[in-house]
Amino acid sequence: MDKEHDYEEKLLIKVAWYYYIENITQQEIGEYLGISRLRVNRLLDKARKNGIIHFSVRDGNSSRMQIERDLIRRFHLKDAFIVPPAVNGIDINESVAQAAAMYIHDRLDKSSCINMGYGDTPGRILNHLANMSESPVNVVSLTGGVSCYLPNTQSSIFNARLHLTPAPLLMKDAQMVSAIEEEPGVQQIRNMATLAQMTIIGIGSMDENATILTNGTLSYNDFLLLSMKGAVGDMLCHFIDKDGRPVPSDIEGRLISTSLETLKSLDNTIGVAAGIAKTKAILGALRGGYLDILITDEATASNILEICDSE
Amino acid sequence: MDKEHDYEEKLLIKVAWYYYIENITQQEIGEYLGISRLRVNRLLDKARKNGIIHFSVRDGNSSRMQIERDLIRRFHLKDAFIVPPAVNGIDINESVAQAAAMYIHDRLDKSSCINMGYGDTPGRILNHLANMSESPVNVVSLTGGVSCYLPNTQSSIFNARLHLTPAPLLMKDAQMVSAIEEEPGVQQIRNMATLAQMTIIGIGSMDENATILTNGTLSYNDFLLLSMKGAVGDMLCHFIDKDGRPVPSDIEGRLISTSLETLKSLDNTIGVAAGIAKTKAILGALRGGYLDILITDEATASNILEICDSE
DNA sequence: TTTGAAAATGAACATTTGTTGAAAGGGGGA
DNA sequence: TCCCCCTTTCAACAAATGTTCATTTTCAAA
Numbered sequence: 001m002d003k004e005h006d007y008e009e010k011l012l013i014k015v016a017w018y019y020y021i022e023n024i025t026q027q028e029i030g031e032y033l034g035i036s037r038l039r040v041n042r043l044l045d046k047a048r049k050n051g052i053i054h055f056s057v058r059d060g061n062s063s064r065m066q067i068e069r070d071l072i073r074r075f076h077l078k079d080a081f082i083v084p085p086a087v088n089g090i091d092i093n094e095s096v097a098q099a100a101a102m103y104i105h106d107r108l109d110k111s112s113c114i115n116m117g118y119g120d121t122p123g124r125i126l127n128h129l130a131n132m133s134e135s136p137v138n139v140v141s142l143t144g145g146v147s148c149y150l151p152n153t154q155s156s157i158f159n160a161r162l163h164l165t166p167a168p169l170l171m172k173d174a175q176m177v178s179a180i181e182e183e184p185g186v187q188q189i190r191n192m193a194t195l196a197q198m199t200i201i202g203i204g205s206m207d208e209n210a211t212i213l214t215n216g217t218l219s220y221n222d223f224l225l226l227s228m229k230g231a232v233g234d235m236l237c238h239f240i241d242k243d244g245r246p247v248p249s250d251i252e253g254r255l256i257s258t259s260l261e262t263l264k265s266l267d268n269t270i271g272v273a274a275g276i277a278k279t280k281a282i283l284g285a286l287r288g289g290y291l292d293i294l295i296t297d298e299a300t301a302s303n304i305l306e307i308c309d310s311e
Numbered sequence: 312m313d314k315e316h317d318y319e320e321k322l323l324i325k326v327a328w329y330y331y332i333e334n335i336t337q338q339e340i341g342e343y344l345g346i347s348r349l350r351v352n353r354l355l356d357k358a359r360k361n362g363i364i365h366f367s368v369r370d371g372n373s374s375r376m377q378i379e380r381d382l383i384r385r386f387h388l389k390d391a392f393i394v395p396p397a398v399n400g401i402d403i404n405e406s407v408a409q410a411a412a413m414y415i416h417d418r419l420d421k422s423s424c425i426n427m428g429y430g431d432t433p434g435r436i437l438n439h440l441a442n443m444s445e446s447p448v449n450v451v452s453l454t455g456g457v458s459c460y461l462p463n464t465q466s467s468i469f470n471a472r473l474h475l476t477p478a479p480l481l482m483k484d485a486q487m488v489s490a491i492e493e494e495p496g497v498q499q500i501r502n503m504a505t506l507a508q509m510t511i512i513g514i515g516s517m518d519e520n521a522t523i524l525t526n527g528t529l530s531y532n533d534f535l536l537l538s539m540k541g542a543v544g545d546m547l548c549h550f551i552d553k554d555g556r557p558v559p560s561d562i563e564g565r566l567i568s569t570s571l572e573t574l575k576s577l578d579n580t581i582g583v584a585a586g587i588a589k590t591k592a593i594l595g596a597l598r599g600g601y602l603d604i605l606i607t608d609e610a611t612a613s614n615i616l617e618i619c620d621s622e
Numbered sequence: 623t624t625t626g627a628a629a630a631t632g633a634a635c636a637t638t639t640g641t642t643g644a645a646a647g648g649g650g651g652a
Numbered sequence: 653t654c655c656c657c658c659t660t661t662c663a664a665c666a667a668a669t670g671t672t673c674a675t676t677t678t679c680a681a682a
Contacts, residue, residue: 010376013368014395020366021409024398025668032398038632041670054367055331058445059324069333336638349661352640 015040016047067301071294074308075286081295083274092297096274097121100295101128104200104270112197113138116149117236118169118257119202120211121272123148130160138163140192142201142263143236144180144256145169147215165189167256169237170217174253181256193258198268204234205273205281212237222251233281235271235290236263242280244288264290271295279303326351327358362442367413378612382605385619386597392606394585403608407585408432411606412439415511415581423508424449427460428547429480429568430513431522432583434459441471449474451503453512453574454547455491455567456480456528476500478567480548481528485564492567504569509579515545516584516592523548533562544592546582546601547574553591555599575601582606590614 014033018024019040026044030037047053056062064082071080083099086092104114104125116122116139129137130151136159141149144167151160166185171177180186204210206227212218212234231239231247236257239247246252246260263269271291273282276299283304285291296304325344329335330351337355341348358364382391394410397403415425415436427433427450440448441462447470452460455478462469477496482488491497515521517538523529523545542550542558547568550558557563557571574580582602584593587610594615596602607615 017368017395018398021368021413022398022401022406024401027668028398036632037669039630042630045670052369054369056365056367057324057328057332058363058365058443060445061324062328065328066332338638347661348639349663353660356640 011035012043012047012050012052015043016053019044020053064298067298067305070305071286071301074305075291075294076289077286077294078268078292080293080301082301083295083297085298092274093121094124096272096295096297097124098128100125100200100270100272101132103295104129104198105132107198108133108137109197110135113140113192113195115140115142115193115196115199115201115258115266117199117201118143118145118148118211119204120148121202121274122200125200125272126160127151133159135159136161138196140189140196141165142193142199142258143169145217148211163189163192165256169212169256170251171254171256177254177256186256190258196266198270199263199266200270200272201235201263203271203273203278203281203285204237205275205278206231206233207277209277210234218251222249225249226251232284233278235260235285240281240284240288242284242287244284244286244290260288260290264288268292274300276300276303279307283307322346323354323358323361323363326354327364330355331364362439365416365443367417376609378609378616381616382597382612385616386602386605387600388597388605389579389603391604391612393612394606394608396609403585404432405435407583407606407608408435409439411436411511411581411583412443414604414606415440415509416443418509419444419448420508421446422449424451424503424506426451426453426504426507426510426512426569426577428510428512429454429456429459429522430515431459432513432585433511436511436583437471438462438469441469444470446470447472449507451500451507452476453504453510453569454480458526459522474500474503476567480523480567481562482565482567488565488567497567501569507577509581510574510577511581511583512546512574514582514584514589514592514596515548516586516589517542517544518588520588521545529562533560536560537562543595544589546571546596551592551595551599553595553598555595555597555601571599571601575599579603585611587611587614590618594618 011033015029018029019026026040027037030040064084068080068082071077081099081103083096086095108114114137116126126139126149138161139149141162141164144165146164149162149164166183167180171180204212206223210223213220213223226239226247226249229247229249230241232242233240237255238252238257238260239249241247269291270293271282271285272295274297279300282294282296282300286294286304322344326340329340330337337351338348341351376393379391379393382388392410392414394403394406397406411432419425425448427437437450437460449472450460452473452475455476457475460473460475462471477494478491482491515523517534521534524531524534537550537558537560540558540560541552543553544551548566549563549568549571550560552558580602581604582593582596583606585608590611593605593607593611597605597615
């Protein structure tokens, strides 16, 4: 029995060798080794599955490719883009924002329209995008709050037409929200959002550097409470747990922001986030099925896959 | 132009990736990348030729061939690698060279350095190796003579940094050798050789197809004389008898070549030679204890063991 | 020994791949 | 500009490969 196994293994190696290294046809290998072509075919299958034969692509990008494919397969994405690790002291957020802008630019038709979420990264992307495109990009905001969407670049060319929701991000109470949502100006923006070709949103994590915290939209206490309720991050200020389910809170009712259901229904939603601190948040967003495309850095992507595998 | 080349390279990588790693059909790849199936087919050809894609057979220690084990035990080797017998008309030298390149590639650290001996097989190995590695391989020549070490591949990627001894292989007389050996350029190469991670040498036999004979370094008379003195083959142009002892001759003094003693003292010396004509030569090299690792073909390996057993 | 389930096999077919020769570009040099 | 030579492309075919399904074999438990 063990001997049989050993013989089979040898056969596997020989067949793999002849087929892949010597380029001999399965037919001929079969004749030479005195086995049927079909057997050769199956042995090759086995050899591939068992890793007896191993393909490798000579290229520095291959590991990133691998990660991209893994992410796409695992989370049923349309695409994934992994940014190489930062070299020396370069801000990974900036790299990823730049990559995202490039990615979007390559895929954006002339004079078309994109939705933008709230956050530091989307803001940066917008800046890059507006700088690199020759014809103006139409940008529709998915949330209230305007500061994030405004250009903070000194470049003279800012080729973007901004269509911002004329409202703050967080209101005092739900009544105010309903009132604002009735506004024609707000409705108009909401309608535009449905026409956009793609949607770019940032993914926030629960650490103390979160934009919504540092810009004063939420208090530290709100944040802590959400964390305790199981929130791992947010998209458009909607907090989600590790499986992407919404975490209920009083904030939810006070938001001027596209709902998660609407987000899910959009076709080309690109999630952008960098840094290992965001790992859990991104994983939540992926598991929730909100994203069609993910753009992140290599370290974070590896982290995500690692967590998945270990669970 | 350069941009074109770059694009082609990327395409090659993508196509190779999709085909070999993702198992997508050529048809589909073509549709996906917007090129014809035929183009995909030709790109794959190119990818294989240029070593963009690289196959390697895992030499699992588990099912190591009996012959390999026997060789290792009998000659106190660190390892042995036996290439399956040639099927029809396939050049066994080429197979063995490819196997050797694979073997080395799998075990070579990034950006490290290897020594190379003189000969047809080492030359082939160098070509394969330079094609399959992503980061350049540093190669140090162990002998004078340069033609053997130069790339003769059509591949656009030749990832090797050659450090060649700036001298011929065979000088007029011993005085000239001493003079050359004093040269700083030669000394420098000699010093580099001591730093290499491994050493690849061919083993020459005493038949009329020997490289040193066909390329005119030695005359047929020299050769005959050496044969009569008991030489069975050579390493780095040092002739040895059936037990691996050096065969004295006037050639010895006129050589620009690493000495056999130095060779013996090196740590990871890989001897590569194929074809039953080389049996005696390989056996001599093994008995002389010059090698740590042997790479050869199955027929030759069996022959070696048979001779040993019958003595 | 019988029997049933799982695995290995083989024939035939469908799909995929490689190769051919003819036609269509596409630069340099006169 | 034309012409020649070279490369690329395409269609169609031949070859190789992968898959399916019915059949046989194997092996273990009854």
